[in-house]
């Protein structure tokens with residue numbers, strides 16, 4: 173029996189399981205979960221029983237509670253608790269962030285000082301610290317400010333007058349919070365991917381901007397949940413300052429119930445006020461976490477307000493909310509005709525730089541990764557570096573913009589040494605700040621794109637021109653729009669990297685590198701993280717760049733592409749250049765047997 177004849181006796185609508193029917197008119201029955209319904213009813217009964225017992229038992233003293241809840245001394249104590257929490261949080265996290273940055277700074281002295289601080293203040297119980305600070309006047313009767321051993325004095329104060337119980341409390345809470353928050357911030361910084369640090373450095377962003385715009389905003393996602401735990405502990409920890417007889421909320425409550433002996437109702441007053449504080453903090457936590465989650469999720473859930481508006485049927489759509497802010501919306505889009513006419517070539521006004529690599533060597537431990545490498549690249553030329561995995565291609569490329577420091581030899585772009593300043597016969601090693609400035613001439617595109625996930629496509633592009641080239645934001649946005657149009661992504665300006673395909677992300681990364689108008693553009697296997705069908709779109713963009721006059725150096729496994737666009741192909745093995753020359757020669761008739769062997773494997 174054939175399949176057709178199997179269906180022959182069935183009614184017409186069952187013969188074809190999905191004919192062109194209009195399902196929109198069908199009634200939809202939501203899935204039912206009896207277990208959840210039973211659980212909800214059970215929880216409701218338990219909550220009702222507890223509330224009933226709490227409200228009907230006169231010993232809870234709700235009338236006394238109502239009498240004292242808004243009483244003036246209680247509100248004054250609450251105000252002090254809030255002030256102490258605020259000051260402890262702000263000052264503690266400020267000091268904690270500085271300590272965390274010192275710890276990861278790479279300076280052994282700063283790192284040790286930071287470690288020592290955290291070790292000391294995490295060890296001392298808060299109550300002990302508060303008592304020591306309150307008794308500082310016994311140890312030092314006056315506090316003096318001046319330059320030691322010179323007799324220069326700016327003033328001196330009585331310690332007991334300067335460090336009142338309130339200031340002792342603020343100081344104690346700050347010192348204690350700083351020790352814990354420093355570790356929280358450090359944990360967040362360590363959680364940021366190494367590629368993000370490298371991408372920021374490769375764009376030449378000043379160190380401070382790297383931290384404030386790239387590292388800390390991303391670190392915030394890991395920092396916030398634990399930071400709010402710390403703030404909540406601090407809010408409750410303020411109750412320990414009762415030891416200094418400072419009338420904050422808990423101390424005030426104690427004073428009152430010792431007088432009127434209504435212990436439980438007054439403890440409930442304190443409890444409910446602490447609940448209010450924590451609820452407000454949780455509300456802020458939710459919103460701040462949402463803010464720093466920008467770009468972290470492909471489809472972020474709508475905010476409470478968005479959700480409510482959508483529920484009411486007049487809100488923004490989920491996609492619009494997910495796409496996030498459209499920072500360039502106010503910038504007029506360039507005329508479509510102009511977009512068509514111009515090309516990437518016209519957007520790279522700076523002619524290419526000449527690269528000279530001279531006897532460069534580099535080792536990791538005992539492994540020599542670059543071994544006496546010398547190479548000259550003409551301005552505006554396109555060089556493809558090929559070779560087996562581990563042959564040192566990426567290390568050579570990264571050495572060109574000083575992401576790797578070479579052990580021997582020199583690299584120069586247009587006669588200027590990378591990493592050094594020449595004065596006569598002396599070479600002075602450049603400081604990090606000066607190296608970052610020179611990176612403006614060298615753009616880099618990474619294998620894994622390394623876009624900043626918390627910034628939209630256009631924000632990724634404008635970051636460096638504003639910070640490094642000093643462009644106004646409006647001008648940088650206009651240029652970025654134009655660049656996005658050139659790489660075929662005019663409509664993706666407001667999308668976060670996670671909302672883009674791999675090929676689109678890499679094209680944004682190319683636009684980001686081009687925004688600095690570099691003389692030299694380095695590509696580190698720009699297509700190897702892409703699905704085969706996305707490789708073409710990225711290679712097309714690079715091909716167009718190859719005619720722009722910018723010097724391109726491309727580490728690639730795409731031999732066909734190298735043959736098509738490169739002026740020069742370099743074959744590397746075990747840290748050495750075995751062969752270099754025109755693509756037709758190196759790829760067609762290689763001299764070296766190892767090149768022939770490699771090509772036979774990959775072609």
Ligand SMILES: Nc1ncnc2c1ncn2[C@@H]1O[C@H](COP(=O)(O)OP(=O)(O)OP(=O)(O)O)[C@@H](O)[C@H]1O
Pocket residue numbers: 536541559560561562563564565566567568
């Ligand atoms: N930071 C590092 N510490 C120790 N060894 C390293 C480090 N970076 C690279 N290496 C080693 O140096 C060698 C060269 O690495 P490199 O990344 O330059 O190779 P490659 O030719 O680009 O390889 P691939 O094509 O797989 O990316 C490899 O053996 C690698 O394991």
